[in-house]
Structure formats: C-alpha cells, structure tokens
Amino acid sequence: MSRTALLLLADGRFPAGGHAHSGGMEAAVASGCVHDTAGLEAFCRGRLHTAGLTAAGLAAAAATGHDPLALDEAADTRTPAPALRRIARSLGRQLMRAARVTWPGAELDHLARHRPQGAHQPIVLGVTARAAGLSPLDAAHAAAYESVGGPATAAVRLLSLDPFEATSVLARLAGDCDAVAAAAAEAAERVAAEGVTVLPAVSAPLLDITGEQHAARPVRLFAS
Amino acid sequence: MHLDHPLTMPHRYTHSADPERPDGSHRALRIGFGGPVGSGKTATVAALCRTLRDRLSIAVVTNDIYTQEDAAFLRREAVLPPERITAVETGACPHTAIRDDISANLEAVEQLEQDLGPLDLILIESGGDNLTATFSRGLADTQVFVIDVASGDDIPRKGGPGITTADLLVVNKTDLAPYVGADLDTMRADTRRQRGDLPYAFTSLTAPDGIRPVTDWVTERLAAWHAGVPR
Numbered sequence: 001m002s003r004t005a006l007l008l009l010a011d012g013r014f015p016a017g018g019h020a021h022s023g024g025m026e027a028a029v030a031s032g033c034v035h036d037t038a039g040l041e042a043f044c045r046g047r048l049h050t051a052g053l054t055a056a057g058l059a060a061a062a063a064t065g066h067d068p069l070a071l072d073e074a075a076d077t078r079t080p081a082p083a084l085r086r087i088a089r090s091l092g093r094q095l096m097r098a099a100r101v102t103w104p105g106a107e108l109d110h111l112a113r114h115r116p117q118g119a120h121q122p123i124v125l126g127v128t129a130r131a132a133g134l135s136p137l138d139a140a141h142a143a144a145y146e147s148v149g150g151p152a153t154a155a156v157r158l159l160s161l162d163p164f165e166a167t168s169v170l171a172r173l174a175g176d177c178d179a180v181a182a183a184a185a186e187a188a189e190r191v192a193a194e195g196v197t198v199l200p201a202v203s204a205p206l207l208d209i210t211g212e213q214h215a216a217r218p219v220r221l222f223a224s
Numbered sequence: 225m226h227l228d229h230p231l232t233m234p235h236r237y238t239h240s241a242d243p244e245r246p247d248g249s250h251r252a253l254r255i256g257f258g259g260p261v262g263s264g265k266t267a268t269v270a271a272l273c274r275t276l277r278d279r280l281s282i283a284v285v286t287n288d289i290y291t292q293e294d295a296a297f298l299r300r301e302a303v304l305p306p307e308r309i310t311a312v313e314t315g316a317c318p319h320t321a322i323r324d325d326i327s328a329n330l331e332a333v334e335q336l337e338q339d340l341g342p343l344d345l346i347l348i349e350s351g352g353d354n355l356t357a358t359f360s361r362g363l364a365d366t367q368v369f370v371i372d373v374a375s376g377d378d379i380p381r382k383g384g385p386g387i388t389t390a391d392l393l394v395v396n397k398t399d400l401a402p403y404v405g406a407d408l409d410t411m412r413a414d415t416r417r418q419r420g421d422l423p424y425a426f427t428s429l430t431a432p433d434g435i436r437p438v439t440d441w442v443t444e445r446l447a448a449w450h451a452g453v454p455r
Contacts, residue, residue: 015325020315094327157316221290223313223328 005132008102009125010142012149017094021087022154022222023047023147027210029158030217037165040155044148044169048176050204052147054078055122056140056184057199061191062126063139068111068119074196075120081208083215085120087224093118099128107131136188140181148173154222252283252343253449254333255442256322256364258386261352263372264396264429266294269347271435272442273303280344280446283308283336285329287321289351310336318351319358326363333363345446355384366445368438372397377406380414387415392441393424399431 008014025043028034034043058075062068079085096118100108107127111119118124122143129139152166183200190198214224257265266286273282282304286294288311295311298304310332314321321329333346348364350357359367369390371379374397380387387393393415401408408426415424425437 013324015327017325017327017331019317019320019325020313020328022315090331094331097327097330154315219291220313221316223315 002133005103006129006134006138006142009129009132009134010145010149012153014098016098017091018146018150019153020222021091021150021224022158023051023151023224024207024210024214025151025154026158026220026222027214029155030214031210034155035159037161037169040152040159040161040166041169041172043155044151044173045176046204047151047207048144048148048173048180050202051207052144052177053180053184053200053202055125055147056143056181057187058120058122059126059129059143060136060140060181060185060188061196061199062123063129063134063136064126064188064191065107065130066188066191066196068107068123068127069114070196071123071126072115072119074199075123078199078201078203079120080203081211084208084211084224086215087211088120088122089115089118091118091121092124095121095124095128099124099131103128103131105131135185137181137185140184140188141177144177144180144184145170148177158221250450252281252333252337252346253446254346254348254363254365255445256348256350256359256367257370258322258350258353258357258359258367258390259370259394260354260372260375263352263370263375264394265349265352265370266297267429268368268370268394268396268427268435268438269349270298270301270303271429272347272438273298275435275439276345276442277304281340281342282345282347283340283343284310285332285336285346285348286311287314287318287329287349287351288312289314289316289318294349308336308340314351318353319356322348322350322357322359322363324360326360329363345442355379355382355386358385358389365449366391368392368394368441370394370396372400373406373408373411374400374404377401377408377411378414380411380418383418388418389422391422391445392438393419393422394438395424395426397428398426399428 028043058071062071096112108131111127125143126139152170155161156163156166187199259265288294292311295309298309299306312328312332337343367390369386428434
C-alpha cells in the first residue's frame with residue numbers, strides 16, 4: 001500500500017463535496033445540543049461509534065473486493081432515514097467523480113455504470129481505496145476519520161469554536177478511531193464467507209431524526 | 225411483497241447521459257457569474273434569462289450561502305420555468321464550491337442537462353463572496369465578475385483575480401453613481417488599467433435594455449463556442 005494515497009484520500013481538501021456537509025452537526029447546534037468544545041467531543045464520539053462504525057464496515061468490505069452492489073443494498077438497509085440515503089448517494093456520486101479521475105479503474109467504472117445516481121458514499125470510498133492500492137483497514141480508517149472530521153470542521157464554522165480546540169478533539173478521538181477501524185476491518189474480512197449481515201449495523205436514531213428535520217429547514221449553511 | 229419499485233429505488237432504474245450528445249454536437253456553454261454580495265449577480269442572471277430565453281434553451285444553477293433566496297427569487301420572478309433552476313449548497317464557503325471542490329456544481333449542471341435535454345446555455349451564479357473568488361475552468365467555460373458602483377469607486381483600482389482575470393467585468397448600478405459620489409471616469413480608467421485588452425461593461429439594469437452589453441457579450445461567446453474557439 002501507499003501511505004501517501006491514504007493521506008490523499010482522507011485529506012479534507014480531496015474534492016469530493018464533503019465541505020458542504022456537517023454530518024448532523026448543524027442540526028445539533030440549531031437544537032442547542034452542541035454549543036461548546038465538550039459538546040463537540042461528545043457528538044463526535046457518538047457519531048464515530050454509530051454511523052462511523054457502520055460506514056467503516058461498509059467501506060472496508062467494499063475494499064476487500066466484495067460485490068459493491070450487494071454492499072450498496074446493505075447500506076440502504078443500514079440507513080433508515082430517506083434524507084440521509086439521498087445525501088449518502090449524492091456524496092457517493094461526487095466521490096465517484098473525483099475518484100475516477102484520480103485513480104481510474106474498471107471497478108470504479110463498473111459501480112458508476114450500475115449506480116449512475118450514486119452508490120452510498122462508504123461503498124464508493126471502499127472501491128476507491130481498492131483502486132488506490134489501499135487495504136480494507138485503510139478504507140475503514142478513512143471512513144471512521146471522516147465521520148468525525150466533517151462535524152468538527154463544521155462546528156468551527158457554526159459556533160466560532162477555537163480551531164485548535166476542535167482539532168485537539170480529533171486528536172483525543174484517535175484511539176477510538178483506530179479501534180472502530182480495526183473492528184470494521186475485522187468484520188469485513190468475514191463478509192466473503194458469512195455475508196453482509198456480519199457488518200456493523202449500529203444506528204443513531206437522533207441523527208436520523210434530526211437529519212430529516214434538517215433537510216426540511218429553509219435556512220441552513222450545510223446541506224446535511 | 226415487491227419493494228424494488230422505481231419510485232422507492234430510483235437509482236436502480238436511471239441511467240447516466242452519454243458524455244457526448246448523440247449527434248456529436250457541443251454541450252451547453254457554461255458561464256460563471258461571481259462577485260461580492262449585493263453587486264447584482266442575480267439581477268444580471270435574471271435579466272439575461274428574460275432577454276435570451278425566447279431564442280436559447282437556458283438553465284441556471286445558483287450557489288446560495290445559507291438560504292435558497294437566489295433560486296427562489298429567480299423562480300418567483302418566473303425568468304425561467306422552475307425545473308430549469310437548481311440551487312447548490314456550499315457549507316459556508318462559496319468560493320470552495322466554484323473553485324476548489326466543484327463536484328456539487330458539476331452534479332447540478334449535468335443533472336440539468338440530463339433532465340432537460342440539450343441546452344444552449346447554463347448560467348452558474350456563485351454565492352456572494354470576495355474579490356478573489358473565481359471559477360475553476362473545470363466548471364465554467366467562461367466567467368463574468370460583477371461589481372457595483374455603490375460599493376466604492378476604488379474597487380477596480382484594488383484589482384484582485386476576479387477583476388483582473390474574469391472574461392467579462394460588469395460594473396453595475398451606474399445609475400447610483402451620483403448618489404454615492406462614485407466617479408465613473410476614474411472607475412473606467414482603473415478598469416482599463418487592470419484589465420488590459422479584456423472586455424468590461426458598465427451597466428444600469430434599471431434602464432430599458434440595460435443588460436444589452438452583457439447580452440451581446442454572451443451571444444458572441446456562444447457563437448465562438450459553437451465555432452469551436454476556446455474561451
């Protein structure tokens with residue numbers, strides 16, 4: 001594997017549309033649930049161990065080369081909120097665009113052809129990692145880190161938080177991110193033999209509910 | 225029970241458009257409109273639509289910062305049918321969405337072409353930003369930067385990438401010059417100095433046919449686009 005390829009894929013500057021999304025942070029700020037650095041940390045920890053773990057499992061499984069269309073269905077099953085399904089597919093389509101130029105290959109083309117409106121973002125992330133020569137564990141790391149990196153950046157913009165404090169939150173979550181990625185990759189290894197049901201399916205009901213509410217808000221900074 | 229229904233699982237039933245039109249003709253010309261908040265980007269886009277919609281097939285992508293205000297304005301003014309206007313959200317960072325990470329805007333552009341069939345012109349309006357906000361060439365084929373007289377007559381002198389490099393600079397609201405003490409001759413001289421041979425237009429959209437200089441420029445660009453002349 002190329003460690004640099006992982007840095008590139010996980011870089012917030014990778015042009016795949018993520019900058020317009022807060023991962024539920026804007027809704028949490030609007031409802032008053034998150035208003036300081038401690039709240040940011042609690043939110044990120046919760047998101048990492050629920051939506052983050054689920055995304056990491058799907059991404060790792062896609063990076064093993066398992067059928068991405070079957071995994072895309074598994075992602076639908078694990079995403080009950082229609083608004084969040086739409087967002088996941090939209091972000092998947094945007095990542096696909098960037099990935100096909102950055103690491104062109106037949107597997108990305110295959111998925112794009114069968115999901116022209118976008119596959120779920122973690123599936124595209126896993127297939128992209130594979131195209132970049134990365135391992136399932138790398139893909140899981142990228143998904144886990146992304147599940148907290150987006151909300152932390154959004155919180156800096158939404159709450160005018162100290163950016164150093166927000167970054168230190170991510171540093172404190174590094175151990176949790178590693179553990180989530182390892183668990184996700186371990187599950188992904190078993191998919192070929194045991195099927196997609198072994199993948200994590202941890203939901204965050206409040207993120208699902210506020211995700212729907214946020215999609216209906218007329219005034220907002222972030223798309224999700 | 226059959227759950228695999230086109231209405232609930234649309235992604236399984238749709239197919240992406242070919243990168244080329246079947247007849248091998250050009251895709252739509254994409255023109256970006258950037259500039260500071262309140263300079264008249266939306267008014268310029270609206271006036272262009274009203275003037276050109278009878279002879280060209282047009283669609284608009286707006287990039288609002290935190291509302292759908294610009295898209296709603298264009299729909300309310302009925303400058304185009306509502307299905308021809310799409311809003312993109314930019315996560316508090318309008319210049320990122322038109323320059324550094326253009327994926328959401330490209331999605332919107334391609335979706336419009338896919339839904340509406342061949343178009344002549346797609347106008348992409350940036351969210352109001354600062355003097356450095358320019359469009360990526362991966363998103364817009366050509367770009368217009370809109371400033372206005374009322375924001376200060378020293379803006380052309382200050383320059384910046386929008387003012388010096390845009391394919392057309394529009395200095396709008398010239399009718400307000402006497403009320404805000406703006407010296408149009410100075411603005412014109414500074415504009416010429418900053419832009420060299422690049423074109424510019426001083427406009428007042430409240431005047432009858434005040435959009436004319438911009439319409440003429442767009443018509444020229446479109447002719448060049450069809451003739452295969454780059455930029």
